[in-house]
Amino acid sequence: MSEVQRKKYSDKEKNTIFDQEFMPHIDSMYNFGFRLTFDEDDAKDLVQDTYLKAYRFINSFEQGTNAKAWLFRILKNSFINDYRKKSKQPAKIDYQEVETYYNSDDVDFGITTDLRVDAVKDMLGDEISNALNSLAVDFRTVIILCDLEGFTYEEMAKILDIPIGTVRSRLHRARNLLKEKLRSYAQNMGYNTDEEE
Amino acid sequence: MDKNLESEGERKLSCSDVSKCFKLLESILDGDNIPDSQEILNQKLAKCQPCFEHYHLEKAIKEVLRTKCTKHVVPSDVVDRIREKIQDIK
Numbered sequence: 001m002s003e004v005q006r007k008k009y010s011d012k013e014k015n016t017i018f019d020q021e022f023m024p025h026i027d028s029m030y031n032f033g034f035r036l037t038f039d040e041d042d043a044k045d046l047v048q049d050t051y052l053k054a055y056r057f058i059n060s061f062e063q064g065t066n067a068k069a070w071l072f073r074i075l076k077n078s079f080i081n082d083y084r085k086k087s088k089q090p091a092k093i094d095y096q097e098v099e100t101y102y103n104s105d106d107v108d109f110g111i112t113t114d115l116r117v118d119a120v121k122d123m124l125g126d127e128i129s130n131a132l133n134s135l136a137v138d139f140r141t142v143i144i145l146c147d148l149e150g151f152t153y154e155e156m157a158k159i160l161d162i163p164i165g166t167v168r169s170r171l172h173r174a175r176n177l178l179k180e181k182l183r184s185y186a187q188n189m190g191y192n193t194d195e196e197e
Numbered sequence: 198m199d200k201n202l203e204s205e206g207e208r209k210l211s212c213s214d215v216s217k218c219f220k221l222l223e224s225i226l227d228g229d230n231i232p233d234s235q236e237i238l239n240q241k242l243a244k245c246q247p248c249f250e251h252y253h254l255e256k257a258i259k260e261v262l263r264t265k266c267t268k269h270v271v272p273s274d275v276v277d278r279i280r281e282k283i284q285d286i287k
Contacts, residue, residue: 011287018283023276030271044275051279055286120257125265132266146227147262153229171227172220175255182258 007059014058021067022054028068028149029075035144036079036137046083050075069155072145076159115179119186127189131181139174146171208246215247222252226259 009017029050033043053074054061061070132140145151145159157164212218218241225234241248 026271026276027268030275031269034269040272043269044272047271047275048279048282052282052286055283115254117253117257120254120261123261123265125267128261128265129267132262143262147259148266150263153224153227168220168224168229172216172223175223175258178258179254 007062009059009063013063014055017058017061017063017067018055021061021063022051022071025068025071026051029071032072032075032144032149033079035133035140035148037083038133042083046075046078049078049082053078066155068149069151069159072149072151073159073161076141115183115186119189120182123182123185123189127185128182131178131185134181135174135177139170139177142167142171143174143178206244208244208249210246212245212247218245218248219251222248223255226252226255 026047030043030047033046033050034040037043037046050071054071061067132143135143141160142156145156146153151159153164153167156167160167162170221231221237222241225231225238231237238252242252
């Protein structure tokens with residue numbers, strides 16, 4: 001059913017695909033790796049591993065299809081299978097726990113509505129980044145893929161190996177958590193978070 | 198600008214299905230394929246205050262995430278190392 005039609009590319013074709021379809025995404029890949037690990041060297045290793053795997057398995061890539069999503073999927077899998085296992089600091093929050101905790105419509109109960117658009121617009125990049133970085137990795141990931149990288153829900157479902165409905169729910173939960181963080185920043189910055197204009 | 202929509206009547210102050218509506222609004226904001234999305238959006242923004250606020254707040258957050266988060270650029274030695282290693286594989 002999920003059989004992938006294997007192509008056999010010549011060396012010349014491989015080089016063309018690698019240079020023209022894979023390499024243009026290297027900054028996005030590094031950015032993703034950095035936002036997953038918060039470490040320059042780990043991000044470099046993840047990017048290098050991803051590109052070597054991409055080259056090794058290039059025959060399973062169909063030329064002209066979405067190379068960026070294909071590469072992101074490899075990096076995400078490398079992060080889960082290699083980096084997380086090797087890491088001295090295992091994920092502090094297990095996603096299953098988080099998902100169970102938020103796995104109901106209660107996620108919207110008591111949601112803060114007092115964060116103002118103006119306060120958000122005035123925030124500095126560092127404050128936005130810090131709020132994003134403080135989220136558990138699975139929540140952080142969906143926001144990175146959707147809002148920073150502009151992937152569609154369908155592409156995200158393929159990258160993360162989850163159904164589209166789960167993408168939608170996870171993103172919604174992630175955004176609620178992010179809003180809570182941003183609200184704290186807004187309050188600390190002295191923005192008025194109570195009044196509507 | 199969006200305040201023009203208020204002329205159609207007062208927005209209700211509470212939303213009957215926050216979870217479903219907010220997810221739908223986010224899907225529209227993210228450009229997911231929702232049939233009649235523009236109509237649904239206009240209607241929700243015109244008639245429901247929580248939906249109106251949620252949509253505009255999410256839109257602002259999405260925009261600052263896209264424009265203000267640092268884009269880390271790959272160090273050049275990574276590209277060189279990848280090319281070297283690929284030569285070894287060949």
